[in-house]
Amino acid sequence: MEEKQKLLMSSGGLKLPIGYRFRPTDEELVVHYLKRKVFSIPLPALVIPDFDVFQTDPWTLPGEVKEKRYFFHKQKRDVNIMSKKRVNAGSGYWKPIGKERLIVASELNNQPVGIRKTMVFCGGNRPDNHHHHNHRWLMHEFHLVRPGPTPNSVHLISSMELKECWVVCGVFQKKRRPKKKNGTNSERKHIMMTEVTRPKCSVGPPTPSLSSCSGITEVSTLINGAIDYDYDDDQEESSSKINISHSDDNKP
Missing domain, CATH: 2.170.150.80 (NAC domain)
Structure with a gap:
């Protein structure tokens, strides 16, 4: 004790x-x-x-x-x-x-x-x-x-x-969740281009496993590492929709 x-x-x-x-x-x-x-x-x-x-x-x-x-x-x-x-x-x-x-x-x-x-x-x-x-x-x-x-x-x-x-x-x-700012000054933006690949086109009929003959470009933008510590109120984890009743709901 x-x-x-x-x-x-x-x-x-x-x-x-x-x-x-x-x-x-x-x-x-x-x-x-x-x-x-x-x-x-x-x-x-x-x-x-x-x-x-x-x-x-x-x-x-x-x-x-x-x-x-x-x-x-x-x-x-x-x-x-x-x-x-x-x-x-x-x-x-x-x-x-x-x-x-x-x-x-x-x-x-x-x-x-x-x-x-x-x-x-x-x-x-x-x-x-x-x-x-x-x-x-x-x-x-x-x-x-x-x-x-x-x-x-x-x-x-x-x-x-x-x-x-x-x-x-x-x-x-x-x-607070890091959030990138939308910069407007072009001098602050650094564009990094990934390699562009252009697959050869097949002459015959297309097969389901092949993609169309087009180049793929991936672009990412960095704004001088500017990060705004912010959060989204709607990102809270939730379950499937449920109906919640209260004792007050039964009042006449």
Whole structure:
């Protein structure tokens, strides 16, 4: 017991021994942690603290900044966060990007058990250093679901069905995706031409394995190595289209 108390962090989580990392899969996170939290079942380990991640900026959250940090967050009963366009937090706000990703449990014959929503942090008074300008803050928000009444549909388990509605929020940093700038100055462009090959034409009838008699030229353009650290909000990984119903949808 005394050993356990020494491991507990002030934030409520568990400080793992040196060399250990808490890196669960989406399935493990939903099945063994979120589901147990929602139904008040003892957790396998005290590694996820209860914390309102929307009360502060992501860089001030407790835990190791270089690691993906997980938190249990209790949602308000009158808020359907899945339908919100943005959620205020600290000096900025979280904005949803991409589409929800369905999480299935392999040990339950691939039954749907959760939804992963992705958000990016916008605005805010970021620390004035190179690292924060070249990285973006992302959040994976995990919701518990159960199979819906129709194929390819799931029902979001909300506070309308339970006394408390918990979600797991995974907050982490990701380097902005390099993006080439569209240069207009011809002096900045260096065109590299690959060798042009012109295969001999066959006199007889063409065969399916041969291409037509035309030269092939490959051109690549470099703009003085100018790279713009940017990202596309629509590039988030998503699963096939699914229909998500909510308890509020059943209201008359």
